[in-house]
Amino acid sequence: MITSRFPAFTFPNFRIFLAGQFISLIGSWMQSTVQPYLAYRLTSQPFYLGLVGFAQTLPALFFMLWGGVIIERLEKRKVVLVMQTILMLQAFMLAFFALTGLITIWHIIVLAFIQGLANSIEITARQSMMVELVDKTALPNAIALNSATFNLARVLGPTLSAPFLVFLQDNGEGWAFFANGVSFLFVIASLLLIKTKSQVRNDVEKLSIIEDFKDGQRYIFSTPIVAMLIVLVTVPGLFGFPFTQQIPVFARDVLHEVNDTAAAVATRNSLMVTAQGVGALIAALTLAMFSTMRRKGPLLISGQIVFALGLIGLSFSRTQNLALPLMTVAGWGMVTQLALTNTLIQITVPDHLRGRVMSTYLWAMQGISPFGSLLIGSLAQSLGASQAVAIGGFTCLIAYSLAHLFKSDIRRA
Helix, strand or coil, rough: CCHHHHHHHHHHHHHHHHHHHHHHHHHHHHHHHHHHHHHHHHHCCCCHHHHHHHHHHHHHHHHHHHHHHHCCCHHHHHHHHHHHHHHHHHHHHHHHHHHHHCCCHHHHHHHHHHHHHHHHHHHHHHHHHHHHHCCHHHHHHHHHHHHHHHHHHHHHHHHHHHHHHHHHHHHHHHEEEEHHHHHHHHHHHHHHHHHCCCCCCCCCCCCCCHHHHHHHHHHHCCCCCHHEEEEEEHHHHHCCCCHHHHHHHHHHHHHHCCCCHHHHHHHHHHHHHHHHHHHHHHHHHHHHHHCCCCCHHHHHHHHHHHHHHHHHHHHCCCHHHHHHHHHHHHHHHHHHHHHHHHHHHHHHHHHHHHHHHHHHHHHHHHHHHHHHHHHHHHHHHHHHHHHHHHHHHHHHHHHHHHHHHHCCCCHHH
């Protein structure tokens, strides 16, 4: 029954990798929760939250678009292994500066840039490697299960970060960073254990990197549904997804309660990230269970609209009891649209173009997000975090509506 519903589990390599990655992702989400909290504690300025996000996503702007061309010429498992090792060292460096009391906002910004540099290469290699862990018939299920694992960690990581912040106080962030560094050992071990049938291209000597890149772009522009899917992740990448960087502002200022303590604010911050993770997990599990459904387009549109409405609702929230359900709604919409977009692209694209097309998709989502981070951070600094999130939500809603009004291909996907 389990294997019929989740066919990707019949592949041992996939099971081993998923288990190691799950533990590592818990640590990564702990770091993702406490890093902006620490940045806001050090500066008390929303702009710096945007600047940290800018530094973390800037490498994607320059490297991710070309990453697919390069990764297709290399063994993807080894690329992921090297990048995971760099990410582990980055976490330990953050832990060192935080635990010794030397950390400043500029340490966070520089190390966020290093993290973004490794991620900009690792994520393309890991997404492209998925088809080497399972066969193509199980690929949609593997993508959905990978998303479910990511989002289960998204719930557990912020939840586990709360005790670090509440009970260890000023040293809590440092120990959370250290725990993340340790967690990378598990995914590194899983990568050493699995044996993949590497799909390294054997025609690389015939084409230059630029010619390879042009081939990938020609395919995208000649395939309308792939081109539109990529466009539709660009808008939230600029206006929508950066809202998560302003969660510490909501936790401390927008949702402020009388007699708030540092522990109460830290708990509220973790709860907001966890609530978003709960919605994301529900979406991922639902998609994993129904990964074989034929019509994915209508559900993709639902995810987009729900995400935009969740942001708009959050912008009007002034109490924790209202904000947490809306964070759950936004989390559901975000993951539903991203997971289905990923799946639709991967099952449409031929194997020999997968790395190049996926790198373009990821670049459209993350490569322009440095400017989104600065934009939302600047708006939050000048107008307020609520107004910034409202502008982002309404912009996404208008863009989604116009796209589906004039382009009906995705509804029939």
